[in-house]
Amino acid sequence: SQTIHQWPATLVQPVGSPLSLECTVEGTSNPNLYWYRQAAGRGLQLLFYSVGIGQISSEVPQNLSASRPQDRQFILSSKKLLLSDSGFYLCAWSSVAGPGGANVLTFGAGSRLTVL
């Protein structure tokens, strides 16, 4: 069966420090991978998605970047954190459905980032 792991679960970082959140998926190959951010426990904002190794699409301009060094590994990074980067970050995967396809997302448990 497929599983998704996301870590760390909780992170407290000072402003200006770097960030690395990691997500790995097991039990599937060539998944679509996503990073979402959730502020104040409400709606999710899509940050990045990837349809293959090295293929990253950014949805919103921001202080963050994403990389996919391996098929089932997705990393969210920042060189210098801002206060506004605080939030709950969720990694998700789905099977490839192609343009206009209906993908069901499976989410990780989330990483709560507090920037002080």
Place this chain on the structure above:
Amino acid sequence: SQQGEEDPQALSIQEGENATMNCSYKTSINNLQWYRQNSGRGLVHLILIRSNEREKHSGRLRVTLDTSKKSSSLLITASRAADTASYFCATGEAGGTSYGKLTFGQGTILTVHP
């Protein structure tokens, strides 16, 4: 950008009552999904309805979709305290190269009192 808008933002009911949550969206969609999130956890997929479907059932869940009004509703029947969570609708846009990207609404916080 946020497409789905849930209504109400918060809903408080007694165990055994039915809970109805609504979702409105703006663009043409390929499918609409509902997810549940327990506090501080990841989201869990509940049900998917495609744009050519009008109603779908899964256990105590009933979802309707009205593409002419660009709206959907999620009904949870005979609610239980364990149903307490946030519920989100998510839309998959029609056409283009969206590769199944979903746009989530702001969510409805459901509290079921024992």
